[in-house]
Amino acid sequence: MPYRPGSRLPGERAGKLNHLDVLHSPLVNALVRQFETPNSEQEGTGDGDDELEPKWTPFPEGGEPLRLVFAVDGSLQVVGSEGFPTRELAFVKTALLRVDAVAVERLDPFAPHPMRLKDILSEAALYHATAFPLRNLSLPGESNYNAIRKIIFESIKDESLHGEPMSTLKWLAYEKWSSRRPLSPGFQCPICEEEIEGLPYDAEEGECPHCASHVYLSDMLGFHLEMGEDSAPQSVASSYMLIHETLLLFTGIKHYWESNPRLLNRCLFVKDGPLTLRSQYSKLVIPIRRLFQDALARGITIHMFGQEKSGAFVEHLASIQRFAPSGPIVFAPSEKYIRTNVQSAPLRKEPYGLRTNYGSKLFVKLDDYHHLVLSTPIGEYDANPTLQQYIGITNILATLPQLVSHRHECALVPIVLANGVASLSTYPSAQILRLFAGL
Ligand SMILES: [Zn+2]
Numbered sequence: 001m002p003y004r005p006g007s008r009l010p011g012e013r014a015g016k017l018n019h020l021d022v023l024h025s026p027l028v029n030a031l032v033r034q035f036e037t038p039n040s041e042q043e044g045t046g047d048g049d050d051e052l053e054p055k056w057t058p059f060p061e062g063g064e065p066l067r068l069v070f071a072v073d074g075s076l077q078v079v080g081s082e083g084f085p086t087r088e089l090a091f092v093k094t095a096l097l098r099v100d101a102v103a104v105e106r107l108d109p110f111a112p113h114p115m116r117l118k119d120i121l122s123e124a125a126l127y128h129a130t131a132f133p134l135r136n137l138s139l140p141g142e143s144n145y146n147a148i149r150k151i152i153f154e155s156i157k158d159e160s161l162h163g164e165p166m167s168t169l170k171w172l173a174y175e176k177w178s179s180r181r182p183l184s185p186g187f188q189c190p191i192c193e194e195e196i197e198g199l200p201y202d203a204e205e206g207e208c209p210h211c212a213s214h215v216y217l218s219d220m221l222g223f224h225l226e227m228g229e230d231s232a233p234q235s236v237a238s239s240y241m242l243i244h245e246t247l248l249l250f251t252g253i254k255h256y257w258e259s260n261p262r263l264l265n266r267c268l269f270v271k272d273g274p275l276t277l278r279s280q281y282s283k284l285v286i287p288i289r290r291l292f293q294d295a296l297a298r299g300i301t302i303h304m305f306g307q308e309k310s311g312a313f314v315e316h317l318a319s320i321q322r323f324a325p326s327g328p329i330v331f332a333p334s335e336k337y338i339r340t341n342v343q344s345a346p347l348r349k350e351p352y353g354l355r356t357n358y359g360s361k362l363f364v365k366l367d368d369y370h371h372l373v374l375s376t377p378i379g380e381y382d383a384n385p386t387l388q389q390y391i392g393i394t395n396i397l398a399t400l401p402q403l404v405s406h407r408h409e410c411a412l413v414p415i416v417l418a419n420g421v422a423s424l425s426t427y428p429s430a431q432i433l434r435l436f437a438g439l
Contacts, residue, residue: 051336054320054363056329057387063398066268066303069099070252071414073272073422074241078134078234088135090237095422096126096248099414101268105402107413125421126251128165128244130155135231145224148232149190152223152240153205153216156247165247166204169217171254172247172287174201178294184217185283190224191215222280243281245271250288253302261300268399271306272415275359275375288358292391293379303392303399306359307415308373316342317363317373327365330397332390335383351383360385362393366400370410 074094081087132148133139139147157166170176173184183198192211199206204217221243226236249269256264277285295302308314324331338361339347353360359375360382366372376390387393405411 051334052340054324054331054333054337056324056331056365059328059330059397060387060394063394063396065101065399065402066266066395067101068263068267069101069104069270069399069403069414070249070267071097071099071270071272071418072245072249073415073418074245075422076234076237076241078237080135085136087137088133089137090132090134090234091129092132092237092241092244093127093129093422094241094244094248095128095418096252097414097418097421098125098252099417101399101402104413126161126164126248127421128155128158128161128248130158130240132232132237132240134234134237144230144232145190145227148227148236149216149219149224153218155240156218156244157204161251164251165244166217168247168251168254170202170204172250172284172291173217173220175287175290176202177254177257177291184220185287187220187222187283188225189213189215190219220283222283225280239281242273242277246277246284249304253291257295257300261295261298264295264300264302267303268396269302269304270412270414270418271304272309272418273306274308274357274361275304275306275377276353276357278356282356285356285358289377289379289381292358292377296379296391301392301395302377303396304359305362305374305376305396307412308375309410312342313361313363313373317365317371320363321365321371324365327367327371328397328401329365330387330393331363332385332387333361333363351381354381354383360390362390364397364400366404370404372400372410372412 072095074092076090076092078088078090080089130151132151133144135144138144139150142150156169157163175182181201183200184203186198187196188194189196189208189210191213192208194208194210196208196210196215199215199217199220206215206217207213208215223236223239226233226239249271252267252269253264256267277283292302292304333342335352336347338352339345357375358377360378362374362376364372364374376393376396378385378389378391382389390396400412403412403414405413405416408416
């Protein structure tokens with residue numbers, strides 16, 4: 001960007017000569033040639049390394065479209081007071097929707113009637129909302145740090161959802177679908193910072209064995225590692241939102257598991273965003289992978305995917321899909337493909353997503369207008385899964401064409417609906433939230 005004009009000297013002019021200099025620079029030329037290398041490989045004229053070529057295959061045959069689709073999404077709004085010191089709080093909203101795929105297919109894909117949409121949504125959504133004090137706000141008699149820990153615990157127990165997300169957290173943390181009776185995953189005490197081995201089976205609350213402080217099962221997730229003593233960053237609220245979305249989705253699975261597990265074979269669970277739990281929140285990844293595997297061993301297929309709408313994978317798919325055959329086709333990228341072509345990074349010691357992902361990446365091209373980056377569980381971790389390892393993939397792929405939205409590019413109706421239900425636009429305005437919160 002050129003310099004702005006000062007008081008005495010005119011601003012720098014980005015003259016033509018400057019551009020020419022740039023274009024004639026040997027360094028720039030060498031760099032630009034390198035920048036272009038990955039693309040030429042994607043077009044199939046690369047260095048001949050077979051593993052770096054996208055291996056598209058047609059959708060497998062014999063899939064049954066899944067009729068009951070569940071979708072989850074969340075949103076977050078931060079409001080602050082004017083004046084000093086600034087007080088700040090965050091509102092978080094999450095929703096789980098149940099969508100009948102047949103009803104979605106009957107909608108006019110270009111201009112769905114709002115009343116028909118309302119019919120589809122009625123009696124089909126679970127909502128949750130909560131608020132966090134981020135700066136210069138607290139609960140009476142509590143530090144901000146302890147206030148947020150308590151709010152997180154009580155929010156997960158939200159009575160308006162009959163405490164379901166908490167019982168789902170216990171279901172996952174203690175692997176309650178199995179006959180194992182493990183301690184909860186271990187965690188660092190939020191008060192004395194010593195390592196706690198885990199809470200006893202089925203406990204929601206407990207005591208630190210080192211400092212006797214009261215601890216919550218929700219502390220196991222490690223929200224306190226993001227917080228300061230007096231204030232919490234906005235990322236605590238967004239982490240809470242992501243965890244709560246995940247718990248809502250698994251609340252749907254747990255519901256069928258406990259009432260009629262066979263019905264899971266006909267359900268599809270959809271999340272906006274990848275099936276990933278980053279850093280300290282990844283403790284739930286191992287139990288979640290085990291759930292998918294244990295279900296398979298019992299003849300139950302849990303169909304789930306997350307759709308990524310931005311980021312390196314989405315950009316990469318946009319660049320390669322033009323050179324791919326016509327859809328519907330699918331491609332499961334290898335570890336080497338991801339590191340080299342998507343992340344442009346060398347292979348690392350730790351395989352991609354080993355700790356954080358409970359779904360493996362999948363590129364899907366439905367037709368010339370719709371291509372999707374999905375992640376789908378494969379059970380136990382494998383850096384290089386084959387398409388057959390993606391759990392329930394034949395049925396999932398058979399369902400996708402019914403779910404495509406023609407109002408947005410590369411969009412799926414259940415995710416669009418969940419965005420709408422959980423979105424900020426269904427909140428009161430920031431001004432009303434501010435008044436409501438007394439800021
Ligand atoms: Zn302690």
